[in-house]
Each structure stands twice: as C-alpha cells, then as structure tokens.
Amino acid sequence: MTKRFRAPLLASAILSSSFAFAGAAHGQAFYLQEQSTRGQGRAFSGEAADTGASSLWWNPAAIAGMERGEAVLGASAIIPKGDVVDTGTLIVRPGQAARPVGVNAVSRDPINRGIVPSGAIAVPLNDRVAVGLAVTSPYSFTTEYDGNSWARYSALKTELRTIDIQPSVGIALLDWLRVGGALNVEYMKAELGNALPNLSPLQSDGFQRLKGDGWDVGWTAGVQLHNDWATVGISYKSRIKHTLKGSLEVGGLQGQFLSPQNRTIDGATAEFYTPAQIIVAGRFRTTDKLTLNAQVVRFTWADFDSIRLGAPINTAIPENYRNSWSLAGGFDYAANDRLTLRAGVQRGITPTQDGNRDARVPDANRWNYSVGGSYKVTPRFTLDSAFSYIDFANASIDRRTAAYNGTQLVTPILTSGQVQNARAFVASIGGRFSF
Template identity: 25%
Template structure:
C-alpha cells in the first residue's frame, strides 16, 4: 500500500482545518496566544495584531505600529486499544493491541504578527502562523500497521493584509494567504497476508517454482515479514480572506470573516521496500516483482474547505467584557481522496473520507484586574468532521471535543506586554471500523485491504506565551 496516499490524506485533512482558529481535524490548536485565552472567541475584539488571522478588518482599530510574536506548545496524551483489526483475508493482523503515547510528548508552533497604521483610514499588516500540523508515530508492529505507522504534517501560512476604515462604525479588511504544506507518511505492506492468500488460492506452488528457478530458498517464506512503504509530498497554495467589523456603539462590535478554499497539487515520491521481507535476497526480489509496486512520483489534487465566522464583543463596564464566535467550516469538500502514481500501472489509492460540514461555538470573557493585568477565560465546543466510525482513519482519529481556556495579559510598560494562555481539550472517545476497499494483488487500485477496529482516547494541554510591542 502506498505511503503517498496517506501523505495526501493528511495533507488534505489538515488543510481543511487551516481556515479557522478553532477548527477540528489537523488544526494545530492556536494561531494567537491572546485569542487562545478566550478559546478563540475574540474575533471581534481586535485588541492586537493577531486580528489579521481572525478578522483583518480589526486592523483599523490598532494605533501606530504593533508587533506580536508568540509560541504555543501542545502537549497531548493519547492511547489506542485494538478490538480486532484484520487483514484482507479476514485473519487477525496480530501485533500490539495497545498503543500509549504514539503522539509526541510536545509540539511547538510560532506565530508572528505586525500591523502599521498608515493614516486615519488605512492600516496594513502581516501575519505568519502554523495553521495545522500532525505528528503520529505508532509502533511498527501495532495491530493497525497496514493502515499507518507514522505520519508527520507541517504547514506555515503567510498572510499580508490591509484594512479600510470607512467611518467610526464600519471597517473592512482583506488579506492574501500563501500556504506551504509538507507531509510524510509510512505504513507496512501486508506481504504475509498476500503469500498466505496465494497459497490458499493454489498459486503458491508457482511462486515457489519461480524462487527455486532463480536460486532462492523457498523455506525463507516460513518466516516472512511485512514490507514498507514511505511517501512525501509538498506544495504551495494560495487563497484570500476578507472581514467586516461593525461598531454600533463604543465598546460593542460585530464581525464577519471569511477564508477562501486553497487549491493544492501535492507532488512527491512513493518508495517501496521489500528488502527485509525474508533473509533471502532472491525471495525478496520475487515478492517485490509480484507485488507490482514500484518507486514513482505521486500526485494528489486537493481543494481545502472555506470557513465563515460570525463573532461579537461587548464591554459591560470598565472591567468586564464578553465575546462569542461561531465558525462554520465547509469540510464536505473532503470526499474521497485519489492518490495517483504517475507513470506506473498501479491504480489509484482511494481514501474514503466523506467529511461533513462542522460548526464551532465559543464564548469568552475579559476581566480587567487593574491597569496592568487583564484576565481572560473561554469555553468552546468543536465538532469533528468525521462522519462515522467506518470513515475514521488512523491518520485522523478525531472526535468532537470541548475546550476550556484561561489567559492573561500583563503590561510591562506603556509600550510592551506579555500574553500567556492555557487550554485543556477533552476529546470524545473515537472508535473505528475503517475498511480499505482495495486489496493486494489488484492492478486497478492500491491498498492493503485491512480493517482497523479499535478506539482512541485523547486529551491535550496547550501552553502559550507571546510578547507584544508598540512602536
């Protein structure tokens, strides 16, 4: 089974979540430390340069030149319990049934925002952030190894923006996004299952005769092991975002923000390795030839979903402010993913996703403790795009989650401050009965034909810190 297929599924999935600060899927977790403190409910607050991500119209509220640089660390805890994964032959895959800490102990992502007020009407800005990411590393002998063993996804977005202030009530914003994504994926190839199936079908004798004719030792088949597939892909894609901010009264704002889809042509290479299937080189060569898999270039065309956010902000008094955000993500763009193996006879590897559109709802509050300290808090509920257990793949064992966040802003001086934030994400138990519709031996498609049955339990902690400076 080709690894490239997975590289692009993850790329696609994660791109799906790149559009919103609170999306599920492959979202990294936070694109701004100040917004993290309110569970990303503060899209209409526009208090610092990170409004470039949430709503570029908010740039019109910023004075002078402002810089924000931050770092967010994600600390996950994940476990998997297998409940009967099988090969395409219907027999058990064997392997480890329990997986603990298959996610890294910690992952960190930087963010950078800058705004420059040009005059009373125009303000420009630039944002750079990590829109999504993933890093999974299961044991190579786990029960679901024919679906996935390891996957890493990294991405970065560059987002120059500009805002126009029509008057004290109406502001508009526009930005262009250049998005780079890179993904790698590995999985085992079910050689033992393929050999067992050939023997059961009565073609095993021909395989043995071929091995003997080439000087190999067919006895090596008695201790046969898995093959390996590795794939990488990368691409730049481009899109835009727009925003509108309405201020009916001082201290009250309503915002609308939209991020467009981004088209990606993920290109890379697929590598197959059968060199350690047995201890006999001749046997390995025969098996590799029989697999009909060869190293090649690979391509997947993707269109990421767009998002639409509606948010509000209101100052109740000199100390308290409340806010909300509702974000809709068009995840239904993610149907089946076809991975093409260029210049080969191998059929496409098809990943069934069939994602559903999702809604994220967040509520937040600010409390001004004194002239130097602002406290923040927020809660959110985020839907997962996965439609059912039968469509939940090991590369994205996602589920609905609830979020609780706390944060603070501490003024160091009239021109500088520090933001800190903590978030706890609790995921609903995620079960899978995903079956690959292809199987080894077919030229019309690529796949191991495995069925992954099990459940994931996950929770995450996010820690963020940012420095702000006004020139």
C-alpha cells in the first residue's frame, strides 16, 4: 500500500457508510416527538398552545401564569415493524463485472423496539412568572442489520442516544399575552458500523465502526395569546450544531492493498446540524366539554445537508435532506369532571429524498392515528395514557455509494431497494402531579 492511497481510502470507507442516523419509525427522519403522553393522545395537535409542564418542550410560554407547581413523568413503548427489501442492488469490484450484493434480500424489522422516557417540572415564582425544566430524548433509537443483509455496506448497527435538558422561564406579560424562553443543553452519543467489501467476492467482508459523543446548546422561544375560548401558540426551536468526538475502528480488510487500513483512530470528529422547528398551534373551546386542536410544524431539515468529518479523514458527506412539515388535528372531550378523552390525526412528510435515501434512514411519508385519555385520580394527581398507530408509505432505498472512492480501488455499490409494509405502534403512560 503506497501512502497516496492511505488518506483517500480512509475517507472513502466512511463515505460508503455515511454518518447518518436511522429513522425513528414514528417521528421525522431521526426525530422523536414522543415527549408528552397527553400530547400523543391527540396526535400532537395542540402542544404549543396548551398550558402546563406537559407542553414545556414545545413552548416555554406554556408555564407562564401558573397558579401551582406541576411535575410530569411519562414513558412511550415503541414497536416499529417493516421490511427493507433488495430490488437489485449490485456491487462492482475493480476489474470485475457487476454482481448481486447480498445473500439475505429481506431485512425484517431493522429498527429495534424501545422505551422513550420524558419528564418536566414547573414552579411559579409569583402570579406571572414561572420557571421549569424539561428532560427529553428527541433523537434516540437503535437499528441493526444482519451481517449477510443486502444493506450491510450501508448499515450494520446504528445506535443513537440523546438527552435534552431544557431550563425554561415563562412570563405572563398581560392577562392575554404570555412569553417564554429556554436553553436546550443536549448530550448526544452515537455508534454506527457497516461492512466494507474486500476486493475478492471470495473473501469475507471487513468492517468499520465509528463512535462519538458531545454536548451542544440550542434555544427555544415562544408566545401564547389567550382569550375566553381560544389560545394560539407560536414557538421556535433553534437548530443545534452537534460536534461528536470519538474513535474510528477499521478491521477485516485483506490483501496487500487494503489490509494496511486496519487500524483504530482516536480523536475522530463529526459535525452536523439537527433542524430548527417553527411551530404554530391553536386550541379552540367550542363547548364546555369539547376543545378542538390544530398544529403545524415546519422542520428546517435542509440544515442537515452534510456531515463534516475532521482530521485525519477531512471530508464532507452529502445528505441532501429537504425542509419538511407535519400537520395535525385533534380534540379533547371532558366526559365528566374526572375523565377527558382525546383523539387526533397527524400527517408527516419525510425530509429524505428519492435518490438520496439509504438503509440507515428508511424514512417515508406517514399518517399518525392516535387516541388517549386522562383520569383525575385525586385533585392533585392525573393519569394519562395514549396509543398511536403510524402507517408509512412505501419508499425507495436508492442512495448509490462507493467504497474507496477517488482511488484505483473504487468499488461502487449500486443500491436498489425499498421500504415495504412499514408501520409502528406506540403505547404511552404518564402522570401529572400538582403541588
């Protein structure tokens, strides 16, 4: 192996995998929206306009003017289902004809089941000012493909864990006007791996594994307008620039040209942006029992345009996400003094694009159908529950890559696949305690 191949081979090996995150099977791309059991029951259709600690993640103005303190705790069990299917993916090794890439042409349920916790607390300082703290996990999942999967050169295991700590303040400037602001202190930890092809199809695959973590900061600001029968909420959650620092391990490469790349590199870095959110919501009380809700969210996923890898790799991986949106409508119905019933529907548009979608992010447009309810067990404790069914459209997996790109050993992967029969079930339970 001559030195002139060394840096390009390291960079192009990473390019073959793409440092991206698999789609959480119920949010947008790798975003989780399950931050409130109450909100899930109406398909997240009025969160920026509702009040109390349950809505703190969406709008810090939600806690302004509180009369009592409130603590909220919840957990969502997520069960994703679906197939990632090969429809003719080919690999073209140097000097060889194109041949099928995989052994296992169908990867079933690659996104793991999991539980997402969330919590918040808010305390009034006086009749107009309140402070709060929300702890959530907006980007968390694990996805795994078998070692003989057709998608192995794009993804084997991808794991992402995020903790978002949001200290907030809300102020009731007037009886009808509330404002709020918050910091989003976010810890992110990631591990991902994929197979690397050796030059002979008779040789077993090599692998690469990238790990990293880091702390970063963003912010949230919001406003709410209130009258006797309606509330309108508008909030903005900033994009966050993430810088992960960790290590890159490459192994299993064989032969005189590839084996010198087997190594572990400490101090590897990756930089990318998670999107901003512009949220507009309304809650409209039509009778003493019935409240209608609506919410639209604009995601600036185009900020996730590439992933920039630092020394010694020194390259940028294009992602080419597009801005996207979700639209939700729902209702709250107070059946009696203790029981409130909810339901809602949400439409979400994927930020991934045809021609740029890979097996790490098998995302698609979806419909979210949700039901839920709250029961006031005591004057100070309320139990919330919710259930959602998310139905995904079929979508292509068609992002073409190349291992060892830019060298004489370039090995194109001509990806052709599809996400089929994808759906998810989400069951949540939570409690709200006032004090």
